[in-house]
Amino acid sequence: MxxxxxxxxxxxxxxxxxxxxxxxxxxxxxxxxxxxxxxxWHNLEVQAVTTVDIxxxxxxxxxxxHSKTIFEVLxxxxxxxxxxxxxxxxxxxxxxQGKIPIDFxxxxxxxxxxxxxxxxxxININKIDKFDFLLENRISIKxxxxxxKTSYKIQCPKPSAFLYHKGATFIDREEGELKQAKDLYYxxxxxxxxxxxNIILAxxxxxxxxxxxxxxxxxxxxxxxxxxxxxCLMIEKENGPDEYIDDLRQDIFERFNKLLEFL
Numbered sequence: 186m187x188x189x190x191x192x193x194x195x196x197x198x199x200x201x202x203x204x205x206x207x208x209x210x211x212x213x214x215x216x217x218x219x220x221x222x223x224x225x226w227h228n229l230e231v232q233a234v235t236t237v238d239i240x241x242x243x244x245x246x247x248x249x250x251h252s253k254t255i256f257e258v259l260x261x262x263x264x265x266x267x268x269x270x271x272x273x274x275x276x277x278x279x280x281x282q283g284k285i286p287i288d289f290x291x292x293x294x295x296x297x298x299x300x301x302x303x304x305x306x307x308i309n310i311n312k313i314d315k316f317d318f319l320l321e322n323r324i325s326i327k328x329x330x331x332x333x334k335t336s337y338k339i340q341c342p343k344p345s346a347f348l349y350h351k352g353a354t355f356i357d358r359e360e361g362e363l364k365q366a367k368d369l370y371y372x373x374x375x376x377x378x379x380x381x382x383n384i385i386l387a388x389x390x391x392x393x394x395x396x397x398x399x400x401x402x403x404x405x406x407x408x409x410x411x412x413x414x415x416x417c418l419m420i421e422k423e424n425g426p427d428e429y430i431d432d433l434r435q436d437i438f439e440r441f442n443k444l445l446e447f448l
Contacts, residue, residue: 225341
């Protein structure tokens with residue numbers, strides 16, 4: 186079994202483990218390119234690049250009632266706990282079969298009571314500014330593993346919201362160029378593969394009109410001023426050789442400048 190098939194299998198196992206919590210969780214991060222292309226756009230030819238880790242967001246003011254926290258459920262299954270601080274039992278990051286980290290993200294404004302009631306105080310929670318925007322602009326997508334009868338309805342940011350949020354936040358990545366390159370690649374993935382680009386760009390224009398993330402156009406201009414600019418080079422490297430496009434860097438440049446017209 187190749188690596189992507191193995192990751193795909195484990196991804197669906199995680200969804201099964203969290204099936205009672207999926208209404209309260211929003212899939213974010215690298216797995217969205219896989220979900221968008223395969224289950225929203227029904228483009229089976231695209232080989233989406235995913236990350237190993239699976240990211241779930243949560244927030245708001247209330248959740249469904251649950252008899253156990255996510256930590257209580259997952260820690261009773263085949264997850265290993267990796268402690269973040271020497272000598273401290275908690276917080277931990279849980280790894281499916283010891284291989285795939287399950288990360289949880291929320292807004293700094295989320296109440297501790299909600300965090301503890303849904304996820305549990307034992308799990309490490311990443312708190313990110315501007316994260317509420319993704320939760321406020323989400324859709325339900327029905328997905329199913331190959332040759333499996335069980336399907337899952339998962340919450341995901343609208344592609345336009347994910348695109349817009351990445352454009353606003355990639356520049357602030359504390360981890361540096363590696364994470365920035367992935368964020369920009371995910372933006373390019375949407376701009377290149379969505380079958381409804383005009384709809385997405387119209388939604389982007391609405392976000393801009395509502396003054397979400399005022400600095401976004403400045404961010405994009407800085408990284409995509411010309412085809413040799415930093416953003417084009419980062420995405421070209423992240424994408425790798427491309428047999429379908431003669432001048433990949435030019436394609437990247439043109440797509441981001443099309444986006445700029447709506448920012």
